[in-house]
Amino acid sequence: MKDASELIDQFANRRGGDPDVWKELQAWMKAELQTDDAGALQAAFPRLVIPGLDYTTAVSLQRTLKRLRAKIKHTGQAPKLAILGGYTTAPLAGLVELYLSAGQVAPIVYQSDYGTWRQEVLDPDSELYRFAPDFLIITGTWRDAGHVPSLLDSPELVAEKVQAEVGDWQELWRIANERLGCQIIQCNFALPPARPLGNHDARHAAGFGRYLARVNDGLQDAAGPNVTVHDVDSLAANVGRWEWHDERFYNQAKLPCAPECLTEYAHSLASLVLAQLGHSRKCLVLDLDNTLWGGVIGDDGLGGIQLGQGEPEGEAFIAFQRYARALRERGVLLAVCSKNTESIAKEVFEKHTEMVLRLDDISCFMANWDDKATNMSRIAAQLNIGLNSLVFVDDNPVERAIVRQLCPEVAVPEMDKDPANYIRDVDRHRYFQAVSLSPEDLKRTEFYQASDARRALETSASDLNGFLKSLELVATLDHVQPMNLERCAQLINRSNQFNLTTRRYSAAELSALSKDPHWFTRTVSLSDRFGDSGLISVVLARIEDDSMLIDTWLMSCRVMKRGVEDFVLNDLVRVATERGLTRLLGEYRPTEKNGMVSQHYENLGFEARGENEPGVTRWELSLTAPLTPKPNQIQEVRIVGH
Amino acid sequence: MDIEVELQSVFREVFDADDLCIDRATTATDVEGWDSMAQINLIVAVEKHFSVKFPAAELSEMRQGDGNVGILLDLLSARVEATH
Incomplete structure (x- = not known):
């Protein structure tokens, strides 16, 4: 038989999906149960209880x-x-227990009879009050909504019905709270998949989907600190509503959703209870090489690692960093644990311009050549939290196995080989479920930035300039240099539309050219309120006598119509003037695909200077008289290279 | 594929009994723990194992006498044939 630990990793990796692994694991568990203390199984069990188990495996x-x-x-x-x-709760209850x-929590569970929740709460002599729970979970389906509007109801009447629906549940919470003083977990309504009104289901005041969505909203607003609203609707949406609502199992056994979806329901519900009991994790510990970026920094260097816009893998790492940053912004600590200098x-x-995470995002930076289990203890000690507060993310299965073995308290999720799935592989575990998000959890400065952004949106005009202003564009200027060489080469060899001359250069040629004093290179990166577009424009110009000859001017089409061209021209004029040059010379070489820039130089105020080859037009902008800079809506400029 | 042999392995998994043997005559009274909840677990496991979905009417038919291998086998064979 394989080593049990390896077996469990394989099980976790495939979420129990491989029948051979599962059979072996079952045999191991049976054998363990025959031993005196079943110690190995006891220790390993939490690792088997992963989200997304299939129903039959979970029941087993x-x-x-x-x-x-026993x-x-x-x-x-x-x-x-x-x-x-409002349905048969036994299967859900069993899975919540699992x-x-x-x-390491073993609840004592009481379930009411099917559909009797109102009576249980209202009757002071009910079984519920004799049981005196610590947690009261109230859960139903859309069928339990009691004030469903009719299509002929006026919008005002519908609003009243929404209020009445929310009020009914609120009243139950009030009574239960008065008599029990316990934490209440109220499941919201999963919207049904069927939409008899079609698109109007979300539009018409009395559309059932819209009604339930408003009730769900109202429940959230009405819930005080003693009520947690469990967002079941998001679970149904994540799975897919038709799959979630397998009516056959409601009709047959009064189950709230397809049995295969009950495991997700139970995992989410259990995560809320565990959060209340203080079991949420507090710190995400991140490996670096091939976890936050592609490649090995020690071997590949700053310019060689994969990170940033343009390459699918580089974008995946950026997305994962953004996710980590979002966690930090809501109060989760970030730490680094890496075998590195x-x-x-x-x-x-x-120094890497594409990094989303910055050093001040990292509460504890542990880069050395010691084993990672030792470093876990150091990180926990330094942050003054327990090992059981850590989640460790590493692409390397060997490192994961070592930490699991030597620090079993640390949660170590299995990670897919594809970085595009890293976010999913962490998020699905619901490690960081919080009881509440207090303002102290959120970083203050960023909180204020967000309100500023909203204010800007409110005041933004409907015209293009107002819109561009509301984007809060930030441009970063740099030269072609080793760190952005790959991205520049990629843009130069792929851009077809916004590309004045469509000249292609290899990375090696580009590198040589960037070091040549007769050449001027310019790169522009752009970010806005919604995120970072990365490096989006490249200009290569040759300096000849008193002229700057624009050999290559291209831009990524994803930032069209944001005034970047005007902004780049201002920069070229500034640079040329500083160097004492008297004119800019441009060239347009038409291709099948670059028609969109045929008027480019004309629009920027250049004068036509005829053709030097058939179809290839030449353009000149004189710098002898001072030029008024082109107006644009770039709000902030960061200059890296002059 | 011998459906009866495969079905037996599903039964063994669902009822957690390695030595459980079933035949067409087996009913709920012959198998320990075959209650209405186990019936749901059984259907979920069978649907997954054979990649089929039973219509509501067949689910009701299977519940006759709380569980009946003969009926299940007939419906399953027809369903497998219709699906694959």
């Missing part, structure tokens, strides 16, 4: 858990959970 694991608990007395937390449902075991690793954060 439930049985194993039961046997394990063998080893549970000594951890044992909260009392009452589940009141997922709570990941946090510290100064080399830090240089990427300080």
Whole structure:
């Protein structure tokens, strides 16, 4: 038999999907249950309880858990959970119990009879109050909505019905809270997939989908600190609504969704309970090479790693960094744990222009050549949190295995080989579920930046300039240099539309040219309120006597019509003037694809200077008289290279 | 594919009994734990294993006497043939 730990990794990687692995694992678990203390199974069990298990596997694991608990007395937390449902709650309850075991929590569960939640809450002598739960979970389906409007209702009447619906649930919370004082978890309504009004389902005041969405909104607004609204609707949307609402199982067994979706329902619900019990993780520990960027910084250098716009992999790493940054902004700590020379690793954060994460995002930077398990303990000690608060993300399965083995308290998710799936592989675990998001969790300066952005949007005019202003464009100017060489070469060899001459240069030619004093190179990166577009424009110009000859001028089409051309011209004029040059010379070489820039130089105020080859037009802008800079809406300019 | 043999392996998984043997005459009273909940678990496992989906009417038919291997086998064979 394979090593059990390896087997569990394989299981986690395929989410139990490989029947051979599962069979072997079952055999191992059975053998473990025959031993005196089943210690290895007890220790490994939390690693088996992963999100997205298929239903049959999850039910089987439930049985194993039961046997394990019969063998080893549970000594951890044992909260009392009452589940009141408008449907058959037993399968969900069993799966919630399974997922709570990941946090070493063994709940005592009470379930009301099918569809009797109102009576249970209203009747002071009900079983519910004798049970006296720590958590009261109220859950139904869209069928339990009690104030469904009719299509003939006026919008005002519909609004009243929404209020009445929310009010009904609110009243139940109030009574339960008065009598129990416990935490209430209210599941919201998963919108049904069918839309009899078609697109108007979301438009018409009495459309059922719109009605439920407004009720869900109202529930969130009405919930005080003692009520957590569980967003079941988002689960249904993530899975796909037709798949989630397999009516056959409602008709047959009054299940709220397809059994295969119940595991997701239970995992999400359990994560809320675990958060209340203080089991949420606090810190995301990140490896660097092939986790935050592609390649190995120590070997490939700043210009050689994959990170940034243009390459699918580079974009995937950027997206993952953004996700990590979003976590940090809501109060999750970030740490680095990497086998690297510290100064080399830090240089990427300080100097690579495409890095989203910066050194001040990282609360603890651990780059050295010691083993990662030792470093986990150092990080926990330095941040003054427990090992059980850490989540460790590393693309390398060997590193993951070492940390799992030596620091079993650290959560170590299996990661896909494709960086495009990194976000999913972390997010689906719901590690960082928070009870509440207090303002202290959120970084203040950024909070204020966000309100400024909103204000800007509010005041933005409907004209183009107002729109561009509201984008808050930031341009970064640089030269062609080793770090952006690959991206420049890629733009030069791929851009066809906004490309005045369509001259192609290899990376080597480009590199040589960037060092030649007779050439001037310019790159422009652009970002705005919605994010970073990366390096989007390249100009290559030759200096001859008193002229700047624009050999190549191209731009990525994703930033068309943002005034970047005007901005670049201002920059070229500035540079040429500083160098004492008297004119800019431009050239347009028509191709099948670059028709959009045939008027480019004319629009910028250049004068026609005829053709030197058939079809190839030449243009001149004289610098002898001072020029008024072209107006544009770039709000901020950062100059890296002059 | 011998559907009866494969079905037996699904039964063993669902009812967690390695030595469970079924035949056409097996009913819910013969198998420990074959209640209405186990019936749902069984359907989910069978649908997944054989990549089929039973229409609502067939789900009701299978519930006769709370569970009946003969009926299940007939409906499953027809469904497998229709699907694959």
